[in-house]
Amino acid sequence: MKALTAILSFLLLAALAAAQPSPLITNLPGRTSTSLDGAWHIIVDPYESGLRARYYENAKPQDARTSPIEYDFAASETLKVPGDWNSQKERLFFYEGPVWYQRSFSFKARDHARQFVYFGAANYYTRVYLNGKPLGEHEGGFTPFNFEVTGKLVEGENSLVAEVNNARRANGVPASNTDWWNYGGLTRDVSLIEVPDTFVRDYSFQLAKGSPGEVAGWVQLDGSAQTQPVTIEIPDAGVRKTVTPDATGRVDFRLPTKLTLWTPDDPKLYDVVISTGTDKLHDSIGFRTVEVQGTQLLLNGKPIFLRGISMHEEAPNRGGRAYSPDDAQTLLGWAKELGCNFVRLTHYPHNENAIRLADRMGLLVWSEIPVYWDIAWKDPETLANAEAQLRDMIARDRNRAAVIFWSLSNETPVSPERTIFLQKLAADARQLDSTRLITSALNHVTDAGPEKRVLDDPLGESLDVLGLNEYLGWYFGHPEDADRWQWESKYAKPIIVSEFGADALYGKHGDASARWTEEYQANLYVHQLGMVAKIPGLAGLSPWVLMDFHSPRRPLPGIQDYYNRKGLVSNLGQHKPAFYVLQKFYKEMNEKKAAAAQ
Ligand code: GCU
Numbered sequence: 050m051k052a053l054t055a056i057l058s059f060l061l062l063a064a065l066a067a068a069q070p071s072p073l074i075t076n077l078p079g080r081t082s083t084s085l086d087g088a089w090h091i092i093v094d095p096y097e098s099g100l101r102a103r104y105y106e107n108a109k110p111q112d113a114r115t116s117p118i119e120y121d122f123a124a125s126e127t128l129k130v131p132g133d134w135n136s137q138k139e140r141l142f143f144y145e146g147p148v149w150y151q152r153s154f155s156f157k158a159r160d161h162a163r164q165f166v167y168f169g170a171a172n173y174y175t176r177v178y179l180n181g182k183p184l185g186e187h188e189g190g191f192t193p194f195n196f197e198v199t200g201k202l203v204e205g206e207n208s209l210v211a212e213v214n215n216a217r218r219a220n221g222v223p224a225s226n227t228d229w230w231n232y233g234g235l236t237r238d239v240s241l242i243e244v245p246d247t248f249v250r251d252y253s254f255q256l257a258k259g260s261p262g263e264v265a266g267w268v269q270l271d272g273s274a275q276t277q278p279v280t281i282e283i284p285d286a287g288v289r290k291t292v293t294p295d296a297t298g299r300v301d302f303r304l305p306t307k308l309t310l311w312t313p314d315d316p317k318l319y320d321v322v323i324s325t326g327t328d329k330l331h332d333s334i335g336f337r338t339v340e341v342q343g344t345q346l347l348l349n350g351k352p353i354f355l356r357g358i359s360m361h362e363e364a365p366n367r368g369g370r371a372y373s374p375d376d377a378q379t380l381l382g383w384a385k386e387l388g389c390n391f392v393r394l395t396h397y398p399h400n401e402n403a404i405r406l407a408d409r410m411g412l413l414v415w416s417e418i419p420v421y422w423d424i425a426w427k428d429p430e431t432l433a434n435a436e437a438q439l440r441d442m443i444a445r446d447r448n449r450a451a452v453i454f455w456s457l458s459n460e461t462p463v464s465p466e467r468t469i470f471l472q473k474l475a476a477d478a479r480q481l482d483s484t485r486l487i488t489s490a491l492n493h494v495t496d497a498g499p500e501k502r503v504l505d506d507p508l509g510e511s512l513d514v515l516g517l518n519e520y521l522g523w524y525f526g527h528p529e530d531a532d533r534w535q536w537e538s539k540y541a542k543p544i545i546v547s548e549f550g551a552d553a554l555y556g557k558h559g560d561a562s563a564r565w566t567e568e569y570q571a572n573l574y575v576h577q578l579g580m581v582a583k584i585p586g587l588a589g590l591s592p593w594v595l596m597d598f599h600s601p602r603r604p605l606p607g608i609q610d611y612y613n614r615k616g617l618v619s620n621l622g623q624h625k626p627a628f629y630v631l632q633k634f635y636k637e638m639n640e641k642k643a644a645a646a647q
Contacts, residue, residue, distance in 0.1 A: 068183065068184065068185035068186070068196075069185055069186070069187075070185055070187055070194035070195055070196055071165065071195055071196055071197045072250060072251070072271070073193060073194065073195060073251070073441055073444045073445065074165060074167065074195055074242060074244075074250055074251070075250070075251045075252070075444055075445060075447075075448070076330060076332050076448075077167060077169070077193070077238075077240060077242070077401065078401070078405070079330050079331050079332050080240075080242050080243075080244065080330075081242070081243045081244070082167070082240040082241060082242045082243065083154070083240065083241040083243075084238065084239075084240055085130070085152060085154055085166070085209065085239040085240060085241055086130050086131060086238055086239060086240075087129070087130060087152070088127040088128070088129060088130075088152075089127060089128055089129075089130050089150040089151060089152040089235070090122040090123065090125045090126070090127050090150070090151045090152065091125060091126060091127060091128045091134070091148055091149060091150055091151075092104060092120055092122065092125055092148070092149040092151075093141065093144065093146075093147075093148050094146070094147045094148065094149055094212075095144075095146045095147070097146070097147045097212075097214070099120070099147065099149050099212060100212070102118075102119065102120065103181075104120050104122075104149045104151075104210065104212070105149075105176075105178035105181060105183070105210045105212070106181040107122055107151055107181065107208045107210060108120075109121065109123070122149075122151040122210075125151075128148075128150070128234065128235075130150070130152075130234075130235040130238075130239055131169065131235060131236055131237045131238050131239070131372045131373075132234060132235070132236065132369065132370070132372070133172070133232030133233055133234045133236050133369050133370040134148055134232075134233055134234045135230065135231075135232050135233060135234075135369065136232070136364075136367065136368045136369025136370075137369070143601075144233070145215050145216050145217065145231055145233065146214060146215070146216050147212055147213070147214040147216075148212075148213055148214075148233065148234065149210060149211070149212050149213075150210065150211045150212075150213060150234075150235055151208060151209070151210045151211075152208075152209055153206050153207065153208050153209075154206075154207055154209065154241070155205055155206055155207070156202045156203070156204065156205070156207050156241075157204065158202070158204055159243070161245060161246045161327070162199075162243050162244065162245060162246070163197065163199040163243070163244050163245070163246060163248070163272070164197070164198045164199050164202055164241060164242065164243050164244075165195040165196060165197050165198060165199075165241070165242045165244070166179070166184070166195060166196050166198055166209065166239070166240070166241055166242075167193065167194075167195040167239070167240045167241075167242050168187070168193060168194050168195070168211075168235065168237070168239055169193050169236075169237025169238045169239070169372070169400060169401065170190060170191050170192060170193060170236050170237040170400070171187065171190065171194075171211065171213050171234065171235050171236060171237075172190030172191070172213070172215050172231070172232060172233050172234065172236055172370075173188070173189070173190045173213075173214060173215045173216070173217075173218075173221065173231075173233070174186070174187075174188050174213075174214045174215075174216075174218075175187045175188075175194075175211055175212065175213050175214075176211070176212040177196055177209070177210070177211050178209070178210040178211075178212075179196075179198055179201050179202070179207065179208070179209055179210075180201065180202075180203060180207055180208055181208070181210075182201065184196040184198065184201075188221075188434055188437075189222065189434065189437065189438045189441075190215070190236070190397065190419075191397035191398045191399075191419065191438070191442075192398055192437075192438050192441035192442055192445065193237075193401075193441065193445055194441070195242065198241075211235060213233060213234055213235060214233075215231055215232070215233030215234070217231060219425060220424075220425040220428045220430055220431045221424075221431070221434070222418070222419055222420060222424060222431060222434045222435045222438060223396070223397075223419040223420070223421045223422075223424065224421075224422070224423065224424040224425065226422055226423070227396070227419075227421055227422070228600045228602050228603075228613060229361055229363075229396070229598060229599070229600055229613075230363075230598070230599035230600060230601060230611075231601070232369060232370040234370075236370045236372060237372050237400050237401075238372070244328065245272070245327035245328045246272045246273060246274070246327065247270055247271065247272025247273055247274040247275055247277065247298075247325065247327055247328070248270070248271055248272060248325075248327070248328045249268060249269075249270060249271075249279070249323050249325065249328050249330050250269050250270065250271035251268075251269040251444065252266060252267060252268040252269065252323055252448070253266040253267050253447050253448060253482075254266040254321055254332075254334050254336075254448055255336070255447075255448075255484045256308075256310075256336050256337065256338050256484075257303060258338075258483060258484055261310070261338050261349070261350070262305060262306070262307065263303050263304060263305050263306070264283070264288070264303070264304040264306055264308070264336065265301075265302070265303045265304075266301070266302060267299060267300060267301045267302065268281070268292075268294065268299070268300050268302070268323055269294075269298055269299050270294055270298035270299075270325065271298060272298075274326075274327075275294055275296075275297070275298030276293065276294050276295070276296060276298070277293075277294075277325050277326050277327075278291050278292070278293050278325065278326075279291065279292055279293070279294060279300055279323060279324070279325050280322075280323070280324045280325070281302060281304065281321075281322070281323055282321070282322040282323075282324075283304075283306065283308075283319050283320070283321055283322075284320060284322065285319055285320065286306050286307070286308055286319060287306075288304050288306050290302065290304055308336045310336060310337050310338075310349045311335030311336055311337040311408075311411075311450040311451075312337065312348065312349060312411065313390035313391075313411040313412065313413060314390075314411060315411070316335060316408065316409060316410065316411035316450070316451070317335055317336075318333040318334060318335045318408060318409065318450075319333070319334055319335070319336070320332075320333060321333070321334045332448060333405075333408070333409075334448050334450065335408060335449075335450030335451070336450060337349050337450050338350065338484075339453040339484075339485065339486060340486075341486060341513050341514060341542065341543055343541060344541055344542060344543050344544070344585070344586030344588065345543060345588065346486075346514065346543045346588040346589065348413075348453075353390075353588075354588060354589055354638065354642070355390065355391035355413060355545060355588060355589025355590065355591070356387075356388055356389050356390050356391060356589070356590065356635040356638060356639070357384075357389055357390075357391035357392055357393055357413075357415075357545075357589055357590055357591035357592075358384050358387055358389055358391075358392060358393070358591055358592060358594070358595045358617070358631075359392075359393040359395050359547065359548060359591045359592065359593050359594050359595065360380055360384070360392060360393070360394060360395065360594060360595035360596065361395060361396075361594065361595075361596070361598040362394070362397070362399045362400065362403070363596065363598040363599065363620070364376045365379045365380060365596060365618075365620065365621075365622050366620070366621055366622060368599065368620060371399075371400070371403075372400050372402070373402060374402045374406065376402075376403075377400070377402045377403035377406045378406065379622070380403070380595065380596065381403065381406055381407060381410055381412055383595060383596070383617075383618055383622075384412060384595060385410060385412070386632070387595075387617070387628065387631055387632050387635060388631075388632050388635030388636050388639060389412060389635065390411065390412065390413060391412060391413040391414075391415070391589060391591065392407065392412050392413070392414055392415070392591070392595075393415040393417075393456075393516075393545075393547055393591035394414060394415060394416055394417065395417055395459065395490075395594075396417050396419050396421045396459050397417065397418065397419040398416055398417070398418065398438075398441075398442040398445070398446070399416070401445060401446070404416070404445075404446050404449050404451065404452065405449065407449070407451040407452075408449050408450055408451040411451075412451060413451055413452075413453050414449070414451045414452045414453065414454070415453070415454040415456055415488065415516075415545075415547075415591065416442060416446060416452050416454065416455060416456065417455075417456035417457075417458075417459065417490075418435060418438045418439050418442055418456070418457065418458070418474075419438070420435055420457060420458035420459070420461060420470075420471070420474070421458070421459050421460070421461075422459070422460055422461065422462070423461065423462055424461075426464065426466040426467045426469075426470045427466050432470055432473065435470075435474060436473070436474065436477055439455070439457070439474055439477055439478060439481070440477070440481060442455070443455060443478065443481045443482050444481075447481075447482055452485065453485055453486060454485065454486050454487075454488045454514065455478045455482065455485055455486075455487055455488070456488050456489055456490065456516065457471050457474045457475060457478065457487065457488070457489045458471055458474075458489045458490070459489070459490040459518070460490060460491070460492045460518055461489075462493075463493045463506060463507065463508075468507050468508050471489065471508050471511070472508070472511045475487050475511040475512065476511075486513040486514050487511070487512055487513050487514075488512050488513065488514040488515065488516050488545070489508060489512055489515075489516060490516035490517075490518050490547040490548065491504060491506045491508065491509070491515060491516055491517060491518065492517070492518040492519065493505070493506040494506075494517075494519075494536070497537070500530065500533045500534045500535065501534070501535040501536075501537070502519075502534070502535075502536050502537075503536075503537050503538065503539055504517055504536065504537070504538040504539060504540070504544070505538075505539035509538070509539065509540045509542065510540075512542065513542065513543075514542060514543045514544075514545060514588065515538060515540060515542055515543070515544050515545070516544075516545050516546075516547030516548075517536065517538075517544055517545070517546050517547060517548075517584075518546075518547055518548035518549075518593075519536065519546065519548070519549055520548070520549060520550070521534055521549070521577070521580075522549075522551065522573045522576065522577065523549075523550065523551040523552070523573065527562075528551075528561070528569070528572050528573040528575075528576045528577070529576055530576075531573075531576035531577050531579065531580035532576055532579060532580065534580055535583070535584075536580075536581075536584050537584070537585060538585070538586060541586070542586065543586055543587075543588035543589075544584060544586045544587050544588060545587075545588055545589040545590065545591060546581045546584065546587065546589075546590050546591070546592075547591050548591070548592065548593040548594075549573075549577050549581070549592055549593060550570075550573070550592050550593035550594060550615040551564075551569060551570045551573040551574075551615060551627075552564070552565055552570070552608075552609070552613065552614040552615050553565060553566060553567045553569060553570035553571075553614055553615075553625055553627065554566075554567075554608045554609075554614050555567070555597075555619035555621075555623045555625055556623075557608070565608050565614070567625050567626050567627070568626070570615075570625060570626070570627045571625070571626040571627040571630050573627075574592070574627040574630040574631055574634075575630055577592075578630070578631070578634045592617075592631060593615050594613070594615050594616055594617075595616060595617060595618065596616040596617075596618050596619070596620060596622075597612045597613060597614050597615070597616035597618070597619050597620045598612065598613055598616065598620070599611055599612055599613075599620075600612065600613040617631065
């Protein structure tokens with residue numbers, strides 16, 4: 050009988066724990082919040098004993114009654130949050146599995162207020178508990194999630210526990226095979242958000258599609274009084290309008306106004322204020338249009354060429370998952386130094402600090418969900434997971450002018466179930482945000498002669514812009530072959546060469562045909578840039594990759610040492626000659642553009 054009750058209570062708890070996060074609250078920087086960052090106690094739990102032993106209760110060994118308590122957070126080691134565990138503790142560098150995090154915090158209740166615990170991201174599968182009770186679970190390592198804790202917090206000391214498990218899953222997104230390090234943990238900020246009973250949970254402000262003289266958008270209230278009037282203001286543009294939401298708390302609006310448009314050269318951001326009787330929120334928003342005309346990309350109605358670079362969210366110098374404004378400043382600073390007006394953030398949504406900095410720096414952004422290489426295309430849970438990551442990526446960044454592309458995937462092998470899966474995501478993305486362009490990084494090409502390839506991936510039909518990944522001169526052929534090779538597309542749509550590159554160890558020298566040397570990489574860039582410039586419909590580039598990054602697939606001793614060395618800068622920020630080859634190419638391109646505009 051006792052065993053049966055134990056199993057039943059365990060199953061009940063598992064069911065309760067499976068609760069999903071509450072609808073995402075956007076614009077964390079604009080909210081009243083208490084940071085829960087800092088040192089959290091941890092228990093590394095390779096056998097996940099903590100579920101049955103109920104680590105989430107944060108019990109004290111001295112409280113043991115019937116059976117001994119064999120854990121003690123207070124006496125356990127700590128990890129810094131935000132931050133992955135792999136780069137913080139040498140012995141956890143290769144660790145994949147569950148780690149339990151616990152921290153206590155004090156709370157003082159306020160009338161007419163609601164509280165949410167907000168995670169910027171946690172890789173990969175997370176169970177969250179407050180004061181020993183489950184709040185819910187979240188799958189996916191790169192998008193934010195929040196749980197409402199109103200009425201669950203106690204006056205004084207509260208205990209928050211998160212079990213974070215970065216074990217790879219065959220039906221996960223990504224699946225089990227990636228060319229980046231599977232950094233685990235509470236990798237981004239954790240906050241306690243406090244909002245009024247009824248608050249502005251989400252909103253969208255964009256130039257109306259096809260009529261740039263109007264701002265079109267919506268506001269979503271959340272709470273008991275969600276039909277109260279909402280006032281929208283853009284003070285610097287003399288805009289002020291009060292609108293009334295419907296019974297679901299949603300109100301759509303259109304605001305005729307004349308705005309200075311956001312461009313990479315002049316990334317103008319406006320203070321936008323959304324207020325109700327009880328809530329008031331500021332956000333910095335830029336306004337621009339982005340569209341496709343034939344094979345051209347138009348920003349604010351004018352053709353634009355994307356001078357870009359691809360990059361991972363890896364911290365320069367210290368290594369590990371990047372998360373801070375300083376990390377973003379260093380990485381995007383190098384992109385600016387290259388002469389970029391565009392960054393491809395791969396292969397997962399990067400942190401909000403980086404996106405908001407791109408907004409301020411004037412860097413256009415390609416943002417991608419980790420549908421990477423082969424995944425479980427037939428598994429409905431995998432589709433639901435990918436759809437949720439797409440939804441949350443768009444929800445968090447839909448008001449960032451810098452973001453112009455939602456990328457659905459990278460180098461996925463063509464098959465009917467794969468294409469149906471991605472076409473579903475394309476439809477979702479268009480439904481969630483009709484103002485941006487949908488793309489994917491493709492590498493399915495057909496031979497059209499010995500040195501000619503045609504991009505004819507069936508997914509191209511469903512995309513606005515096509516990304517082409519090609520590694521001529523590294524994974525096949527020689528750098529010089531690029532002088533003769535031709536690439537074309539089956540589709541009359543803009544093409545972005547989203548990846549090309551070669552590994553080079555900083556400081557390793559040799560002649561231009563010696564692989565792994567700086568000279569080989571620089572030489573490859575010279576020939577590649579000549580080749581891609583001839584591709585019909587080319588609208589941009591994002592070579593692979595800004596900085597060397599950790600990868601479990603790259604063990605070559607003395608050269609890779611678990612780094613992918615295709616960076617134009619090393620993981621310590623040392624610039625390789627190829628950096629200057631690309632910088633020169635972009636400078637000349639920019640000068641030619643300026644001369645043509647004269
Ligand atoms: C692939 C892939 C990258 C990878 C790169 C490489 O194309 O998209 O994630 O790191 O090539 O092989 O270096």
